[in-house]
Amino acid sequence: MDSYASHQPLLLHCLFLTKGQVLELGAGNYSTLILHEVCAALDRQLVTIDCDEKWLNTFMDLASPKHELMCVGMTEEFRLRGTAQIRDHQVWQECKRIDQNTWGLVLVDHRPGERRKDDILRLKDDAQIIVVHDSQEPGYRYEPIFSKFAYRVDYKRFDTWTTALSQTIPL
Numbered sequence: 001m002d003s004y005a006s007h008q009p010l011l012l013h014c015l016f017l018t019k020g021q022v023l024e025l026g027a028g029n030y031s032t033l034i035l036h037e038v039c040a041a042l043d044r045q046l047v048t049i050d051c052d053e054k055w056l057n058t059f060m061d062l063a064s065p066k067h068e069l070m071c072v073g074m075t076e077e078f079r080l081r082g083t084a085q086i087r088d089h090q091v092w093q094e095c096k097r098i099d100q101n102t103w104g105l106v107l108v109d110h111r112p113g114e115r116r117k118d119d120i121l122r123l124k125d126d127a128q129i130i131v132v133h134d135s136q137e138p139g140y141r142y143e144p145i146f147s148k149f150a151y152r153v154d155y156k157r158f159d160t161w162t163t164a165l166s167q168t169i170p171l
Contacts (some may be wrong), residue, residue: 002045003160004028004030004160005157006032006047006155006159006161007030007107007109007155008031009155009163010053010131010153010155010164011018011034011105011107011162012034014129014131015035015038015039015042015104015105017169018128018129018169019058019126019128019143020042020045020086020102020103020104020128021036021043021046021047021104022044022047022103022105022106023047023049023103023123023127024046024048024049024106024107024109025110025119026048026109026110026111027049027055027058027069028109031107031109031133032048034079034084035107036062037047038071039067040064043066044101044104045068046066047065047070048069048070049069049070049072049110050069050070050071050110051071051072052071056070058117059152074131091120102127102128103126104128105128105129105130105131106123106127106129106130107131108130108132109133109134110134112133113120114140116142117141119159121145124148124167125167128166128167128169129164130165131165133160134153134160134162135147135161135163136161146165149165149167150166150167151167151168151169152164152165152166152171153171160164
């Protein structure tokens, strides 16, 4: 299996364990398309957020009243060096703008990767399940964050791991 698609089995399983809106942090060929179709079939709202406008534009044909796609800006330093973080708290603020209630499912697969653990913590109590792609990546230092969740499952069938986290749903 393509390592970019290694999260699909756990992502779909968790989608069916949850209810409500779905948040996708980081658009991708192996998540956005499938989430779009399944959420449409289940009549669930999907919000896709990415920081790369050119990349996000390749998915704009999916935009609908049930699928909102948003580009969050990056600092000039990120554009020049590729290392700075998305403007502080912008992803979180955009998520809160959309819905003050909890998310059913959140997929964390955005860049910069160093930003992921901050967003996982912010969404910890506002999501039924958070699915994290690339969870084997030592540079992301996920362990201290993952240990804060009541429930966790690691999907290690492929070299690129995926982890599901929840405070309320036994996984």
